[in-house]
Amino acid sequence: MARVLIAGCGDLGCQLGIQLKQQGHEVFGIRRNIDALPDEITGIECNLFSPICELPNALDYVFYIVSAAKYKDNDYYQAYVLGVRNMLKALQNQKIKRFFFTSSTSVFAQSDGEWVNETSATEGHGFSTNRLLEGEELCNNSSIPTTIIRFGGIYGPGRTHLIDLVREGKAHCMENVWSNRIHSADCTGIFTHLMTLDMQDSNKLDNLYIGVDNKPTPSCEVYEWLAEELSVPEVEHKEPSENSRQLRSNKRLSNERIRQSGYEFKYPTYQDGYGELILEI
Numbered sequence: 001m002a003r004v005l006i007a008g009c010g011d012l013g014c015q016l017g018i019q020l021k022q023q024g025h026e027v028f029g030i031r032r033n034i035d036a037l038p039d040e041i042t043g044i045e046c047n048l049f050s051p052i053c054e055l056p057n058a059l060d061y062v063f064y065i066v067s068a069a070k071y072k073d074n075d076y077y078q079a080y081v082l083g084v085r086n087m088l089k090a091l092q093n094q095k096i097k098r099f100f101f102t103s104s105t106s107v108f109a110q111s112d113g114e115w116v117n118e119t120s121a122t123e124g125h126g127f128s129t130n131r132l133l134e135g136e137e138l139c140n141n142s143s144i145p146t147t148i149i150r151f152g153g154i155y156g157p158g159r160t161h162l163i164d165l166v167r168e169g170k171a172h173c174m175e176n177v178w179s180n181r182i183h184s185a186d187c188t189g190i191f192t193h194l195m196t197l198d199m200q201d202s203n204k205l206d207n208l209y210i211g212v213d214n215k216p217t218p219s220c221e222v223y224e225w226l227a228e229e230l231s232v233p234e235v236e237h238k239e240p241s242e243n244s245r246q247l248r249s250n251k252r253l254s255n256e257r258i259r260q261s262g263y264e265f266k267y268p269t270y271q272d273g274y275g276e277l278i279l280e281i
Helices: 011-022 073-090 126-142 161-167 185-198 217-231 254-258 272-281
Strands: 001-006 026-031 042-044 063-064 098-104 146-151 154-155 172-174 181-183 208-211 236-238
Touching: 001 011, 011 026, 011 098, 011 185, 042 098, 063 185, 073 098, 073 126, 073 154, 098 126, 126 146, 146 161, 154 185, 154 272, 161 217, 172 217, 181 185, 181 272, 185 208, 208 254, 217 272
Parallel strands: 001 026, 001 063, 026 042, 063 098, 098 146, 146 208, 154 181, 172 236
Antiparallel strands: none
16 A cells, blocks of 8 residues: 555546545545545645645655646746645655656647657747646656656546537637547546556656557547537638647657556547547536
8 A cells, every 4th residue: 555645636636546545545635625625535735836734754656736727827837837846845855656747748849740759859839838848857857756647638527628619519620630639537547557567666667658548630530520429510620820729739649658568548549538428418
């Protein structure tokens, strides 16, 4: 059994905490309002962006799963730089076996549809990616062993924005632009898988993984499939502009490293994940 701290117990953090508790681990969770935490997680009421409050002793693993409240530089600075710095400082006197940091595949700036893996170059192309890379650097420079997971577009229960847009006839897709996704259940599955690997043999872990499913797909193909499954009119197609955010995401992300580590996806393709969501809503 391990003693685990989850810093940032939103949707993913709570899902992870429940899974870890079911596996027999002791789980603590940091949140501003701990009343919203499930019973499986022992709450620590704390603001990560202020000097860190007192943490439990003898922690083994820490998961940092914090999201920016708004798409603004200060919010990204707080979530991915200030909060990380405060947390690492608060943990410096503990013998943490591994610190897991949640990042994003947006730090990859490739935009010509090329294949991208963990060795591909990153580039700060705006305040959001700059802050994410700053947070990663803080983790990598820490004395605590760190693993970074860069997730693609996360969807799942409570994350049905794309389904809602298509169903309401408000969606449009960019021609010839690749997209990469992952179901929230596989995000938490990757977390628990990597922690289990580390408990078995810390030498098995790399310090960086890409978290996406098995099937990078042109965005228009995803939208068209959703429209057909929802029995709604076809989605409008548009040509991407050089400045569009969709174009900057035009790459095919490889999940070979996480699959080679032994992880098996619950939802290996967007059809698997979205198909189940459509049946449930």
